[in-house]
Amino acid sequence: MAEANAMLSLDALTFESARGALEQGCAAISAGETQFDLGGVSAADSSGVAVLLAWQRLANKAGQRLTFTNVPENVQKLAALYGVDQLLPQS
Template sequence: MFKPGASLTVKNASSVLGEGLSAIAAGQASIDVSGVTAVDSSAVATLLAWRRAAQARGAALDFGTLPANLQSLADLYGVSPLLNGGVGSAAAPTSATDRHH
């Protein structure tokens, strides 16, 4: 399982993003972010990009329990449902479809 280092900020987001994308392309269904202690908005963007990459492969992606600081940022930006519990893979399109019927 891919596990990024302790920092996921603008300083290293590009390289960490690439590493995670490689893991997803290799078929990994989870990324353990529990050890990430230093975050900024780049961390949220990175997790969302990983989620989109998994969705493009038709796969779910689990991040486990987000560290408190990362959860706070996700809450602030209103994207917690996309990062927690795999919501945003099959559930989001289904609910969007349901609203149009």
């Protein structure tokens, strides 16, 4: 299991937390982080999927390969439902 990303401290990926989560992830990617451990996320909704996709786009623009660990089950199911699960690589 990957160690928690010290720059990414999230307990939710929801509509209410999306802006802050997006900013935290963008800062971590800009600092060179390429693996995000989402094990601390206890609440997530479709906004969380959008945040993960935005992080992935930013990493791709920077020439990085971003991977996720411990993705909450409901986020995995939503990503599959929307047909974007292949865009969110997990390690």
